[in-house]
Amino acid sequence: MPPSSSRRWELDALRGLMLVLMTLTHMPTQFSSPLGQPFGYVSAAEGFVFLSAFIAGQVYSRKALRQGVPAMRQAFWQRARKLYFCQLGLLLLAFTLFAWLGIRNHQGGMTGLVEFYLLKPVTAVVGSVLLVYTPPLLDILPIYIVFMAVSPWVLARGLRRGWGPVLALSGLIWLAEQWGAAHWLYQAVNRWVPMPIPYRDMGAFHVLAWQFLWVLGLALGARQAPLPRIPAWVWVPAAVFAMVSLVWRHLVGQDPMPGVPLMTWLFDKWALGPLRMVNFACLLALLLAAGPWLKARLPRPLPLELLGQHSLSVFCLHLIIAMLTLAYFGSTEVLRPWTTDLVILLGAFAGLFATALVSQARDERRLPWQRPSAPKVR
Template sequence: MKRLDFLDGLRGFFVLTMTLSHLVLQNGVWLQRLHFREVMFVESTQGFVFVSGLMFGLMQTRRMLRSGPRAMHRAVASRMVELWLWTVGLIFLGLLARDLMPGGVLAWRNWLGTAPIDDPMRIFAIVSLTFQPTFLDILPMYILFMAVAPVMIHWVVSGRWMLAAGASALMWTACQIDLASLWSGWLDGVLEAPDTQGLRLAFDPMGWQVPFMAGLILGALWAMDRLRWDRIFGPGTRDLALVALLFLALFVPVRIASAHGAMPRDMFAAFRPLEYRSNFGLVYLLNFAAAGFLFTWIAIAGQSDPLRAVRALSRAITWVFTRPLLCLLGRHALHVYIWHVVLVYAVRYIDNAWGPGGQGVNTALALGSIALLWLVPIIRERPKR
């Protein structure tokens, strides 16, 4: 198994399943019921952010060790500017489409707001990335994480990875006690536009930095040869993998019950504060850690497990996530993510303008959107051929 191919395939899988889960159709589509988020508190976004952090830490640390800190800082700054231009450009493109296309305001008012495109406060909020339309919220988080990443990498390279991990944990803890409320309300009022929207964020970056920074630290250690995956996920961790499996199994009925309103009232009252998705609450953190450990253990240690079924599952995982089509998506994951936003908005407009459609039409829209994801990586790799 080529490790980078596996990671590219994994990231491609996450952006593919994320596209499927982001399709908003009036009658829904049965394909979304196949998503693993239906039975666990783990979603494509978490995996996408983690693997992106892992790849970022691996590549930028290698660049720093090979060419020096200045080369790493230049590369990070260039990437941040690129993502900022794409984000701001996409938002203004969406606002233009909203105002010019028949029925655009009706289709996208909940995603883009209704403030005029030339409203000064809205323009400032867009440029400063404090107004983040639906599905355009991950890119601003990436820019923020990248701004902090060089410091974290410097700590890891100097042997202070525990400080980096501790700082990330401290930030997550501050998020859980809603420390940002000390200034977010004031900022929301300052940025308020005619549609009464000001500060608009789907994810609190103070909480969601955990999967990215965890991946970044592991990637940096890996680049320095201080991390041996076969030792971490060796035969001696088999019982821990079993615990992770039991942990996930415990939450399957909880996930189903909470999603369908079947949880007892007293239990839901205790459970709800731990399950906030926007701040990457404790339920999501623990389930993601358990799922990540179990998946990695099966992929690495499972190859030599005594049980034939586990060995077969390990080979299947390796085969699936090294498929060329998935790897192609993963190699251009951020640009595919940008393209997926266009596709999701287009599907939303079609469904509002000519829908609602039946399951046949919606299935065709979903499969067509997924197929079109490969358009961007094919174009980007065409000159290389």
């Protein structure tokens, strides 16, 4: 990450907001459904992936221009390795402590999360190490790792020869995934080499679709010029579509039209359906149009900035807390008093902010319980 002096606080705040929304969604409480996708048919996952790609484009394009492509490539891979070891740590906890707690407490929410591991532990462990088997909740970091690993080539190609062909190819891959390209490839490979891991256990997120969101964020972040101003003929219809989606979501629910497969496909989260992408594009256009005005007038949301500055630590901890809650209290299908769920959420957010504070102190090379080192006398 760039030095603190070069950080853009508004990006940290937005990423912190995405972490708050993801925590509300992933925590198995009765608040998860009403508070999920609060801005329309767009989830925090889209915002988090796009923001991560945008920041990566900013940081690593500068490194490529100043230090060369090899240095940029090495920095990408170092970050990917760090993410990979975080994923291994989360899997270790899920397969040992939380699986045991789920079985001991008879909590189907947790045992269902690692069902394939409980049925075929050796295959699951090998598959998870290879990022092929990804249980629910633990299927977000793998796509992030894959995107970070391939980004050096994408970024180098975009910087050298322009982003038009890169975005066009990425868009075609997204379009192919709308017709199930990844599942077709899985079936084709399975005819020749039997796959020990079912397709449904390879993660809910369709990588071939989500790569388009990542490449788009990478391209915008790598721009050497300021982001373009959004004219009224763009943001006015975008505002209308976003408002309709917002009202529709809160009147009907997260399923835009229950029982109608076509609408489910158009707004599908896992494959980033066409209307879902339109909804995201409209929100992005509004943010770009109103962002400078909001930045100049609104107070800085320091708690959200703090979470966003230490997003990896906070992200990993929110998954740990979610799995711990599943193992002890069960899923959203378990009826609990709303006060209990509120206490669970407050405890979760207290843990997230404590983690962010410790991470900040660690980055400053001083933990709260450590005395600052005395300056050296010359």
